[in-house]
Amino acid sequence: MTGYTIVDHQQLDTHITFFRVEPTNIEITLKEILQSLSDMAWIHNFDLGYLAGSYQQRAEESVTYIAKNIIKSTDDAVTSSSGEYVVSELARVTIVENMKYLNIPLAELFKEKSVKNHGFDFYTRNLQEILLFGEAKYSARDNSYGESLKQIVEFIDIKQDNSDLPDIDRFCCENSKKNFVNGHKGYISAFSAKKIPTDQLIENIKANTHYATASAFRELICVAVNI
Numbered sequence: 001m002t003g004y005t006i007v008d009h010q011q012l013d014t015h016i017t018f019f020r021v022e023p024t025n026i027e028i029t030l031k032e033i034l035q036s037l038s039d040m041a042w043i044h045n046f047d048l049g050y051l052a053g054s055y056q057q058r059a060e061e062s063v064t065y066i067a068k069n070i071i072k073s074t075d076d077a078v079t080s081s082s083g084e085y086v087v088s089e090l091a092r093v094t095i096v097e098n099m100k101y102l103n104i105p106l107a108e109l110f111k112e113k114s115v116k117n118h119g120f121d122f123y124t125r126n127l128q129e130i131l132l133f134g135e136a137k138y139s140a141r142d143n144s145y146g147e148s149l150k151q152i153v154e155f156i157d158i159k160q161d162n163s164d165l166p167d168i169d170r171f172c173c174e175n176s177k178k179n180f181v182n183g184h185k186g187y188i189s190a191f192s193a194k195k196i197p198t199d200q201l202i203e204n205i206k207a208n209t210h211y212a213t214a215s216a217f218r219e220l221i222c223v224a225v226n227i
Contacts, residue, residue, distance in 0.1 A: 001032050001033075001036060001090075001093045001097070002024070002028075002032065003023060003024055003025065003028045003029035003030075003031075003032040003033070004021050004022065004023050004024060004029060004090050004093070004094070005021070005022045005024055006019055006020070006021055006022075006094065006098065007020050007021070007022045007198075007226070008020035008198045009098070012202065012206070012222075013215070015186075015215075015218060015219050015220065016215055016219075016220045016221075016222070017099075017219075017220075017221045017222070018202060018205075018221075018222045018223075018224075019091075019094050019095075019098075019221070019222070019223045019224065020193065020198055020201075020223075020224045020226065021090050021091070021094055021223060021224065021225045021226065022226045023086075023090070023225070023226065023227060026076060026077060026078060026227070027075065027076040029086070029090070030071055030075045030076075030078070030082070030086070031073060033071060033085065033086060033089045033090070034063075034066070034067060034071050034073060036089060036093065037062075037063050037066060037071075037085075037089065037105075037106060037109065038063050038067075040056060040059060040060075042103065042104075042105050043055050043056050043059070045171075055110050058109065058110055058111075059105070059109040059110060062108050062109050063109065066085065066108070069081075070082050070085060071085060071086075078138075078227045080138070080140060083138030083139075083140070083192060083227065084121070084136050084137065084138045085106075085108075086138070086225065086227060087136040087137065087138050087144075087190050087191060087192055087223075087225045087227070088106055088121045088122050088134070088136035088190060089106060089122075090190075090223070090225050091122070091134060091136060091188060091190030091223035091225065092106060092122045092124070092134065092190075094223055095124055095188065095221060095223070096124065099126070099127075099221075100127065101124040101125060101126050101127070101132070102124050102125035102126075102171070103124075104122070104123045104124055104125075104168060104171045106121070106122050107119065107120060107121055107122055107123065107164075107167070108121075110167070111164075111167045119155070119160050119163060119164045119167070120133040120134055120135055120155065120160065120161065120164055121134055121135055121136045121190075122134040122136070122188070122190075123164070123168050123171070124188070125171075125172060125173070125176050126186065126219055128218075129173060129175045129176040129179060130176065130179055130184055130185060130186055130218050130219060131161075131168075131172060131176050131177075131179070131180050131185050131186070132185070132186040132187060132188050132219060132221065133152075133155070133160075133161045133164065133185070133186075133187050133188065134187070134188035134189075134190055135148050135151045135152050135155065135187070135188070135189060135190065136148065136190040136191065137151065137190070137191050137192070138191070138192045138227070139192055141194075142194065143191065143192070143193050143194055143196060143201065143204070143224075144191040144192050144193075145189060145191040145193075145201075145204070145205050145208065145222065145224070146208055146210075147191070148189040148190060148191040149189050149205075149208050149210035149211055149214050150210050152187050152189060152210065152213075152214050153210040153213045153214060156187075156213065156214075161180075161185060165177070165180065184217075184218050185217055185218060186217050186218045186219030186220060186221075187214050187217060187219075187220055187221075188220075188221045188222075188223065189214060189220070189221070189222045189223070190222075190223040190225065191222075191223070191224060191225070192224075192225055192226075192227050193224035193225060193226050193227075194226075198224075201224060205222060
């Protein structure tokens with residue numbers, strides 16, 4: 001994806017990574033996000049015909065809904081409804097393209113719809129075969145790292161990652177699932193960021209009450225998206 005630029009990338013600790021992402025042109029970015037969501041190439045990874053067909057139906061229904069109701073090809077601004085998708089997809093693509101982690105599509109495209117909380121927004125697997133669970137938050141007014149970290153900790157408390165594991169089972173290698181069972185897992189906090197110096201933003205993140213909990217696991221990635 002060319003619709004974004006990494007304006008900051010640093011290690012906050014040996015297992016904690018920070019990215020700050022700037023959409024290059026929001027109209028182009030939105031179009032590329034819609035194209036990224038529409039890319040069904042990942043379905044070819046599934047050999048079983050019925051499984052590929054099931055995933056394709058879910059994905060096409062989700063993309064159609066998103067294109068009609070949330071991100072339109074003529075949009076030139078991020079809205080309250082599209083914001084979380086933009087944060088999720090830019091964070092996911094940033095990690096996949098720059099850290100070479102596993103490319104698992106946005107959860108909205110393949111998960112069963114549920115009346116309860118939908119769970120984490122996106123997932124990946126790092127180079128040490130550790131599963132990472134991502135939560136994205138958007139605010140039109142504030143830096144939303146606090147809401148993202150808070151949701152991660154709440155999900156940890158209710159074992160939402162355990163509940164989500166069957167949804168991503170087909171994307172994961174056996175070793176990554178064994179690691180998860182043994183408590184080796186990580187999280188991604190993706191959030192919208194406003195006009196604040198990066199050093200101050202990082203200082204605020206570290207001071208957040210939920211940061212220590214989220215960073216106590218094998219890996220934590222924080223992705224600030226400037227929207």
